Structures are given as C-alpha cells and as structure tokens.
Amino acid sequence: MTVSSDAADRVHPAAAGPGFAAPVSPHWPDALLKFDAWLSRPRSARAVVAALSVYLLLAANWPLWLELSRIGGAPSVYLRWVGVMALLAGFGTVAVLSxxxxxxxxxxxxxxxxxxxxxxxxxxxxxxxxxxxTMAANAMQTDFHETRDLLSWRLVFNVLLVCALPAWGLLRVRLLPMRPLSQLWRNAMLCAAALAVVAASAVVTSRELAPLMRNHVTLRYMMNPLASLYSASAVVLKPLFTHSRKLIPISGGAALGASYAAQRKPPLFVVVVGETARADHFGLNGYARNTTPELAARQVISWPNVHSCGTNTLASVPCMFSHLGKEGYEGRKDDYETLVDVAQAAGLAVLWIDNQAGCKGVCVRVPTVSASEGLDAATRSALCDGDECLDDVMLKNIDQRLAALPAERRDRGVLLVLHQMGSHGPSYAKRSAPDTKRFMPECTTNVLADCSHGELMNAYDNSIAHTDRFLARTIDWLQAQSQRYDTGMLYMSDHGESLGEYGLFLHGLPYNIAPDVQKHVPMVAWFGDGLKAREHLSAACLSKGRDAALTHDNLYHTVLGVMDLKTPTYKPALDAFAACRGPAA
Incomplete structure (x- = not known):
C-alpha cells in the first residue's frame, strides 16, 4: 500500500504529546458544541495562519475600509479599491505569517x-x-502615565470584540505535527504563492493603485496587521542594521562673550519646552478666546508664524536643541552634542527640570531632575495625581535647585530648561487646575469621539489657559530674581495637535502629510530690563518683526545669541533676535 508524501510526513495525532485542548462541557448548546468540535479538528499550521489572515482582514481593517469609502465617495469607485487592498493586505498577511x-x-x-x-x-x-x-517609536517610548490616559473601557471592549473568537480558536485547534524539513518547504511554498498574488495584484491594478497610494500615503500604514508589524519591526531592528552612532562633540571652542567680562549680574535665562500647544489657540495670536490673559498682562512678545521640526516629542525635542536644523538632524548618521552641552562647556550652570516622559536624550550630560522629586505631601496632594503633576510643580523647590548648582558656574550665568506636560492628550481635562477651567463644560474622557466638538475645545483651551498661568508665574519668579540676575524667558512648543479637523485627533502623523495644526506652534519671549540693557535688545524691534516665519531651527542659535555664547556652530542668520540686538538696534 502506498502512502502520500504529506501523510508520510505527518505524525499520528496520538503521538503529538501535549497541546491538545480538553473537551468542552457537554452541557453547552448543540450548536456551540458543533462549532467547538469544528474548531478542534486537527489542522496544519499553514491552514491556521491562512484562517487568521482572513479573519484579521475582515475584523481588524475597518479603518482602512472606512477611509477608502471616504476617499472614493461612490460605491462604484471605492469598492474596486477595497477589493484591491483586500488582496494586498490579505495575502501580504499570509506571506508574513507563513x-x-x-x-x-x-x-x-x-x-x-x-x-x-x-x-x-x-x-x-x-x-x-x-x-x-514614528507612531510605533512614540508608543515604545511612552511612559506609564501617558499610557494610562489612553486606556478606557471602550479599548477593552473593542479588543475583546476582535480577540475573543481567535483566542477560542487558538485554544481549541489541534495542530498536526510535521517533520521540520517538510514544514520548511511547505511554508516557503505558501510564502512564495502569497507574494506572487500580491505582486500580480499590484501589477494588474497599478493604473488605479499607484495614484491612490501616492495621493493618500496614510493608506499604506492602515493595512492591519502589516503596518503595525512593519513599523514595530522597523523601530526594533533598524538600529541592529545601522552603524553604531558615535557622539560628535560640538562644544569645543565654546566660550562666554564680551558681555561677561564686565557684568554686574549674571544672566538667568529660562527655556520652556511646551507640549502639544497650537499657535492658533493662543489669544496672543488672535484666537477668538482669550486663553492667554496672564501673558498679555506681562508684555510678552509672541511670534504667530512658527513651525515645528516634527509632529511628536521624540522627533521635535532633540531637533529643537540641535545645531543641525530639521534637514540636517533627520539626515544625520551620528549623534551630536546639543545646546545645553554647549552652554555647559562655555562655563554656565545648566539645569533641566522635567515634567514629561524624559528629555529624549538631550539632557543626558547635564544636571537633570524630575519635577515630582522631593515634593512635600501638601504640594503633592495639591498638584499631583499619583506621579503625574501639573506644570506648576516645576516652580516648587526651584530656588533650592538653583542654589544647589555649582556657585562658580552660577556666578557666570544660568541656563534653565523647563519641560512641560502642557496640553498632552487625550486627557486634556487633566492638564488644567480647577481655577483655570474657564471654558465649560469640558470633555473629561479620553475617548474624544464621545465628546462634542465644543466640549473638546473647552478642555483643550483650558489646558492652554493653564500654560498661560504657568508661564506668567515663571515670569513672576524671574522678576523676583532680578536683584541677583539679568533674566529672560523663551517658550516654544514641541508640536501641535489635531482636534477633530479632517476627522483627525492627537498628533504624530508623518510630517509630510500631517495637517498644519500638528506643526504650527506658539513661541513667546519675555525679557527683564537687565537682560535688555545687557544685550542692547530692542523690544520694539522684536515686536515689529513678530510676523517673521520661524521654525525650531531658530531655537539653538537664538538662545546662543541672547546668552552671548560664542561657538563655531552659531549661525547669525538663524538667530531670530540678531537684528534687534546690539547698539545699533
């Protein structure tokens, strides 16, 4: 008697050892028992991955189908696209899972x-x-407190809705054992066949597919689970296949400028790194709501036409403090020292106070402290929810932290960086104190689609109002230091936020397709009389040029200029204050 090659390769189920599911309760309904018996049949691993691929195509790609229907409009248009994308996503998943x-x-x-x-x-x-x-990298670097804001019962329900059936199926299915060599060539054949279907589908439909994918780049990142697997793999594996980055020093030659030689008081300059703030929601920039009355009362200067380096903290914050600018930073092959390294090398005291999920590598070589460290019980109770605190906490104990810096450096000058929690979503209501909630009712859930647009705007604008108060209190603190220091402050947000425009929320879209609201950020400066006199800085000149188009590229050179730090990496053309500083100004 002859035996087929497939049967010869297989091992009898009784010899398969552990891994078979126990029988279900005989008291279940007959239909459920029959379905369970069907699930429990012995199957090859290839049959299981093929079934999983079909299931995920149908159950976990609704964002893709909905986006195609939105783009196509008429069913006669988008149903063709759905068919093409189903072939690509379905057989692409089979190829990967094979x-x-x-x-x-x-x-x-x-x-x-x-x-x-x-x-x-x-x-x-x-x-x-x-x-x-980029989104995968953000998710991997997000800390527990930010992750907590994204959790909800709706998340649990939606995950269970997708996972329950395959969980049951995987628990009950019996896999037919097979010799490794036989599995290898069969898996290779399945992968090759799936890739052939993908390639053929792409070639046959290229006339429609090419312009669709070119004009709607987001579609390629909506094929589930392919996009998630690709993006996560890219983040994890890319460092393994790239050369080890070395740190390139740029602080050589950094020195204090001429203003330090005969100074009566050292400078104290604060850089506030904002979080998720939109320029068009600042009352200073013409927003219909007066979200910034405290700053307006302190005669600050606001630049309304500023754009970010990225659409997320991981991309923007290191780029802000880099001398390379956006293009140079994104194309770099090695890491470089940053603005805070240069200031420290020149001899200044530097301190980074963080109320966020870290400085993304910017502050690793300078003194750094978490804003929530060393708080007394009363302050923690008033300003913190667990380990997450309102930005006001950065001003607590700030005098002691300043005094703890080396005296010889403080006597030359201080660069202080405050990294905000700001308006980080989706729990915007948690970013403002009760006495800054002036726009009500506000959205109090992290499921933004459950809120009306007005409630969402109220919650976000309250977070901007709280930032307004925090910056105003920072200015007040600086004014209180004016007997000892020449003081000033520069605030710039790391990126903006989508609040329902075009159906989008939060931030982090690829820069080239992200809407302007995720890139258009506020920038505000305040200068004490001592610093203005020291640098011959004309506030009238700065106000006159406030409509200039600026970017994160300007931050590095502007801070060097206002602090009068000399270094070969300084570019006067990128110093936003250069034309308004000096005796001529």
Missing part, C-alpha cells in the same frame, strides 16, 4: 499578532492615527 507556520510554540505569537491588530484598530478608529514607524 514564516511562523510551525507546529510548536506559535500559538502565543499568533495571539500576540491578533492582540496587536485589535489595539491598533482601536486607536486608528478612535483617534484617526496611523501605524507608521
């Missing part, structure tokens, strides 16, 4: 893919984000 089509140890991995797909779909549907590598 690499895992082994009989042992794969069930947890398969369920992890389902779980990742369910979570990704929830956030794509809820906040209209896409799963590109």
């Amino acid at each position: 690499l895992t089509a082994w009989t042992r140890g794969m069930k947890p991995l398969w369920f992890a893919v389902v779980l990742l797909s369910a979570i990704a779909q929830h956030y794509m549907l809820t906040y209209h984000v896409v799963m590109d590598p």
